[in-house]
Amino acid sequence: MTLNKESIIDHYEHTLEWVQSLTEVTDQEWRSAIADGKWSIAEIISHFVPWDEFILHDRLKEFWNNRPLPQAPDVHEMNPLSAERARKEERSETIERFIAVRTELLQEMKKIEASRWNRSFFIGQTELTLSSYFQGLIEHDIHHMKQIKDALSPERQ
Template sequence: MAVSLDKNTILRYKEFTEWTDTLRDLHESIWLQPLAEGKASAGEIISHLKNWDTYIISTIIPAINNDEGMIFPDFNSFNQVAYEYARSGVSKASLLDEFKSTRLQLVDMLLANPDIVAKHVTANGVEICPHTGTPYSLLYIIHEFNDHDNHHKNQILTAI
């Protein structure tokens, strides 16, 4: 049975790459500077977003395909790996290319698999988001990630 899919949420997720392309003009000296005291840099944020997209591709989608729930790792240690990658010597252009390529790959997967995207599943064993009362699905996670993207976009724009 085909499931109706809100493609706008997914297309909004794709459109974020248009904004991240503008970061190619960001001066190299700013790319890895913390945006504020104790905060990540623009480069670390892009690496962080890429890692979450990669995780959805490599772990979340296969789990849903296998009728399993979504399992998300400890955010702090997961994000730390992304921050370290951004500081590993990878160039700004390469990291932005990796992010865009990964995001577009994920969007293509989401659009091609509406049944997987809209299927109600658990997230770390929980069926319904305790904050919104919405049943978990990959589409719900992408909706949340859109808000997450915009949070980081605003952080970067405020700092630069």
């Protein structure tokens, strides 16, 4: 089942509220690895930012230009850099950066006509629609949101 524009917009609006709620977690919860060998909540939230920026600035306006879409950044470079940044900055900065770029992305998504959400385009050899593209991103968000929820103390869940 492919999500429609409204469902996608609802998810992105919910993530803004959910990340804002993380101001309530303890500093130890914010900075500690969610499990052995995993990132902290700070690092997880921070890693969303450059990906949202990439979608906003390098993909969103290019979907229908009949040109090859830009390659995604190297995940093995971008994710460690965003995790490192999260370790150095205040929680409020990480949350503000997330909210700023996600809000801008959400505003641009809302401007896209409903008819475009099911129009096909290609990334490499993969045929997608905007709905299916964002559905994949939402699944990624939900994966990390679940990890964070599971890592938080039971009274916070």
